[in-house]
Amino acid sequence: MVKECHHGPDKQRRAKERRKQKPTPGDHNYSRKGKSRKKIQDSKKQSCPAMIRIRAIMKFPDFKIDSYNNKFLKRQISRKLKQAFANRDPIKKSMVYLLSYPSANDHKNHLTGEFAxxxxxxxxxxxxxxxxxxxxxxxxxxxxxxxxxxxxxxxxxxxxxxxxxxxxxxxxxxxxxxxxxxxxxxxRFSKDDQLNLETLVESWQESNSEDSFFLRTSYDTTSQGDSPSQDFLFVHQTAWQRRLLDLYGRDICIMDATYKTSKYALPLFFICVQTNVGHSICGSFVLSTESKNAIQEGLKKIKEWNPGWTPKYFITDYDEREIQAVEEVFQECTVYLCSFHREQSWTRWLKQLKHGVGSNQDEIIELMRRIANANSETNYEEAVVKLKENQHWQNNQKLQKWFDKQWLSVSHRWVKALRQNNFNIRMTTTNGLERKHQEFKRGYLSHYSEGSLCTMITTLVSNFLPDSYRSYITYNIQSLEFCKKYSTSVPTFLHNRPRMLVEHCIKRIPPEVQNIPVENIQEIGERAFDVHSVDSNNVYKVMITNTEPTCTCEDYARHHLPSSKIKTDAGLPINTSDHHRSPLTLKRKAGSLPLRKKYRKKNVNHSVHFAENDDVMIIDGTYDMPCRQEMSIDSVNTTMEQSMANDTITEQMAECQSKDRPATVEILWTIKPFDYLVSKIGSFKVTDTSISYLKSSLSDEVIDAYLHLLTETKKNKRLLAIDSSIATAIFQGISENFHGFMTQTKFSSYDMILAAVNENNSHWTLIVIHPGDKKLVYINPLGELKRTMQNIGVKWREFILGRVRRGVNELSEDGWKVETVKHTKQYDSNSCGVYVVKFAELVISDMPLMFSCRPDNLHQIRRGIGNQLLQATEPLFEYCRACSLHREARRNEDWIGCEKCDKFFHSGCVGVSNFTCAMCTSLDQHLVNLEPDLRKDPPKIWYLKCKRSSRG
Known part of the structure; x- marks a missing residue:
């Protein structure tokens, strides 16, 4: 065995030289974008001769020979040793290792010593x-x-x-x-954040069968028809959260969203209750859009898991979507506004110079606070009158309009006097939940910089929530007298109670006496008492009921906790610590979405391909979902997102006319096609007619443009897409005049070649060519026939032979084989083009050719294809939209533009000098017809917001 110095001979030298000898197109190759980085120092190999030699020798003492030079004895002993091995006899053996180390002087051509x-x-x-x-x-x-x-x-x-x-x-x-x-x-289980999350959720459900999980990815439809749209939704609730929600969530619940928990614009909602030891989260859900319907979905799912959960009150921020969602899900529930956020909203509005309040802020806000803190309706009305009689109010129309419309119209949600009597006003803000938000983001998420959705949800499920429950148990256990002995100054009836309750009661026990004398208590009815104060002449009425005690003192009205009068009566039903019901083992087994608005851009390059599921576009890279990291305009490897637009069709049409923004597929599907140029991808031009036909079939110009777009996506692969007309001519045996044997194309310089073939002028198939392996992969959406595969092999060999005869000798005609792979089958009669495009995306991504082929998913793919072609188009300012020719193609004609949009035409193509193009005219007509209906029920439109790099 030989171990060379790591600066030894370069064994990859020949391969490197071959790569350097490959020609690079263009005179200025250094300026090409997307090119692999150039290594200035491409190897640390310095041909150092130093090496370590190791020789292992196994000795067999029982088979020793005296004369090493006697060949006869050596052969005889060798036969005995082999026979012993064959008979599996016990053999004595020993290993000897001989090592030869180089000296420092043996190392050549590189640093030695400390700096090495x-x-x-x-x-x-x-x-x-x-x-x-x-x-x-x-x-x-x-x-x-x-x-x-x-x-x-x-x-x-x-x-x-x-x-x-x-x-x-x-x-x-x-x-x-x-x-x-x-x-x-x-x-990660997958590069796709959502697919990875699906795998995690499945593992969590297996390891925590009592916990509830619900996940709907943005590219997965769970129902048909008029069901909620394909927005991302993740809902989670543990078994202990259900128990706490049932125990503490029947009175008041808090709901609020937090943001910037990942690189996506996904609000994270927490549902929180106040327990006997503080605030505790009892449910969470993540949405893709903060709409009323989306919030309702999350609440309904948690309600489904908790059939008996019927809260009386909710506290939220002033958000109409949250308020309406809560009150529609819980019909008998009343939503109150957070006092802190109400005050914060007032302060922010009054401070703005454009509202004209100026230095009178303090005076105005004090009058507003009097309205909020009014104890009776009479006081409320007097406070409102006093505000409106103020001179600054009367001189400021903006202030009047804002406060009347936005605040007095919903005064029942924030004025103390207008709240229901049994509302527990000791909890009037969402500050406790806000602290939970900050604890989660600063104490847990701040350690993770990748910002992925899986990281955020994994941290929530596996770290934050278990730690929160552990704190809840700890606080309850610490309040037991078995943990620490109580002070003699604490009455025995306060032992084993939550610390918050004990401190509250200790502050309200009169200092002179520990108990109210019996003579100060007078029974006036069944479980009703008059209690005379020991330190004043006041008399308070106390009711001890099975549900909740009541007292007429101001302290109970403010805190809804036992006052000194209630503590005098026995049988007080106070929630004690329930740690005995909690499992102490908290160990858990480890296991497209809209980008945040500030990071969105309108430009993207052509790099796109689909994920395994249909409705999320991913690109090659570390993250397959839209990246929060801000991209430079010049970057080629930018990211695509399939975002959900909140615009109505009316707004999109108007914006399409007034701005430099490509029309979306929905608009082109709505109006009549005029054969106008709407996209240019490389040398391929796409018209609105082709986009209109996309609803039912894919034309050759759409397939060619889209396959060309895909070849620019995989920067780590050398890809070529053959025009469909040429590919059809090759594999259908049409005259060579259609393809000319492609003598100018060097197939061996590509890793993979895509060819969409139109068989019998009625059906699209895909052929993937691997020149290096001399392999053709034939993929027919309807299934492959053996004779068809044989015919494809024959036609391809004839094509290669024709190239060889014309002097293109890079590939020989022999050794080619035709194969197929397992894939999803087509079940309709008009989606073969969609399948071919989808297969091409999966093939170049090295993914299985399996995807959902339901009609709604195929419709989403069609829409995605069209939107990508529209958004990834090259600038069309120099092209006539009517004839699709460049401006300079007809220099003798004037270059005129539509008065309503950014389209330009040759004057000879439209025949007038001042005009409105046919597309804008049709849009105007549809605006007139659609606007009345869309005002009543504006639909949500889905489109791709693409980013394209400028190529200079």
């Missing part, structure tokens, strides 16, 4: 340690570095003084970051 450590690779033990720590949740390079230093010092090289220049044991930050990224990717 910079060229070493990271020790495999450290790489393994990085993987272990990443799995435990370490995501910070500095933290990882501290762990590695401890491992080197205590485990790998104890009691050794290793110089810091040794990169093997003291890796650079860049090395640590790279290995952490590799470890993070290895923990």
């Amino acid at each position: 450590g910079f060229t070493q690779r990271v020790d495999p033990k450290l790489v393994t340690r990085i993987k272990e720590l990443v799995a435990e949740g370490v995501r910070n390079v500095s933290e990882m570095k501290r762990h590695l230093l401890i491992s080197v010092k205590n485990d790998i090289c104890p009691d050794q003084d290793i110089p810091k220049t040794n990169r093997r044991f003291f890796p650079l930050d860049k090395d640590i970051k790279n290995h952490m990224d590799i470890a993070i990717n290895s923990l």
Whole structure:
């Protein structure tokens, strides 16, 4: 065995030389975008002759010979040894290793000594340690570095003084970051964030059968017809959360959303209750859009898991969508506004200079607070009158309109006097839940920088919620006298009660007496008493009921906790700590979405392909979903997203006319086609007629343009898409005049070639050519026939032979084989083009050719194809939309534009100098016809917001 120096001979030298000899197109190859990076120092191999030689010798003492030069004895002993091995006899043996180490002088052509450590690779033990720590949740390079230093010092090289220049044991930050990224990717089940989440949810459901999970990815439809749209929805509730919701959630619940928990614009909603030891989260759901219907879906799912959950009140922010969603799901529930956010909203509005309040803010806001804190309807009306009599109010129309319309119109939600009497006003804000939000984001999510959806939900399910429940149990256990003995100053009836309740009651016990004398209590009815105060002449009425005690004192009205009067009566039904009902073992087994608005861009390059499921577009890279990281305009490897537009058709049509924005598929499907140019992808031009026909069939120009778009996606593969007319001519045996044997194309320079073939002028199929393997993969959506595959092989060999006869000798005609692969079958009569496009996307992504073929999913693919072609188009300002020719093709004609949109035409193509194009005219007509109906029920339109890199 020989171990060479890592600066030894370069065994890949010939392969590198062959790569360098390959011609690069163009005179300025350095300016091509998407080109692989150029390595200035491409190898550390320096042909060093130093090496370690190891020889292993096995000795058999029982088969020793005296004369080593006697060949006869050697053969005789050899036969005996082989026979002993054959008979499996016990044989004595010993191993001897001979090692030859090079000296420092044997190393040539490279650094030796202390600085040579910079060229070493990271020790495999450290790489393994990085993987272990990443799995435990370490995501910070500095933290990882501290762990590695401890491992080197205590485990790998104890009691050794290793110089810091040794990169093997003291890796650079860049090395640590790279290995952490590799470890993070290895923990994922899939590159697609949503597919990865699906796998995680399945594992959680198996390991936590009592917990409830619901996941609907944005590319998965769970129902048909008029069901909710395909928005992303994740709902989660544990068994202990259901128990706490049943115990504490029948009175008041809090709901609020938090944002920026991942790189996607996904609000995370928490449902929270106040327990005996503080606030506790009892349910959570993640939405793709913060709409009323989406919030309703999350609430209905939690209500489905908790059939007996009927809260009396909810506290939310001033958000009409949340309020309407809650009150429609819970018909008898009343929603009140958070007092803190109400005050915050007032302050922010009054501070704005454009509202004209100026230095009178304090005076106005004080009058508003009097309205909010009014104890009776009379006081409320007086406070409103006092505000409206104020001179600043009367002189400010904006203030009057804002406060009347936005606040007084919903005064029953925030005025104290207008709330129901049994509303527990000791909880009037969502601040407790806000603290939970901050704890989750700063204490848990801040350790993770990748911002993926799976990371956020995994942290929520596996870390944050179990820790929250552990705190709940801890606080309850700590209140028991078995944990710590109570002070003698605490009455016995307060023992084993929550600390919050004990502190509340201690503050209200009169200092002079520990108990109210019996003579101060007078029974006036069944479980009704008059209690005379020991430190005043006041008399309070106390009712001890089976549900909740009541008292007429102001302290009880404010806090809804026992006052000194209620504590005098026995049988007080207070919720004690329920730790005995809680399992103490909290161990858990580890297991397209809209981008946040500030990171959206209108431009994207042509790099697109579909994920295995249909409705989410992904691209090649670390993240297949839209990345929160802001991309530069010049970047080629940008990301596509299939976003859900909130515009109505009316707004889209109007915006399509007034801005430089391509029409969406929905618009072109709505109006009559005029054979106008709407997209140009490479040399392929797509008209609105082809987009209109996309609803039922795919034309050759759509397929050619889209396959060309796909070939620009995979930058790590060399791809070629043959025009469908040429491919059909090749494999259908049409005259060579159609293809000319493609003598200018070098097939061997491509890893994969895509060819869409129109068989019998009525059916699309896909042929994938692998020149390196001399293999053709034939994929027919309806299924493959053996004779067809044989005919394809014959036609291809004839085509290659024709190239050879014309001097193109890169590939020979022999050795080619035709195969097929397992794939989804077509079940209708008009979707073969959709299947071919989908198969092409999956093939170049090395994914199984399986996808959902339900009609609604096929419809989404058609829509996605059209929108990608429209959004990824090259600029069309220099092309006549009527004839599709360049402006310079007819120089003798004027270049005129539509008065309503950005389309330009040759004057000879339209015949007038001032005009409105036919598409805008049709849009105007549809605006008139659609607007009355859309005002009543505006539909949600789905379209792709694409990003395209400028190519300079």
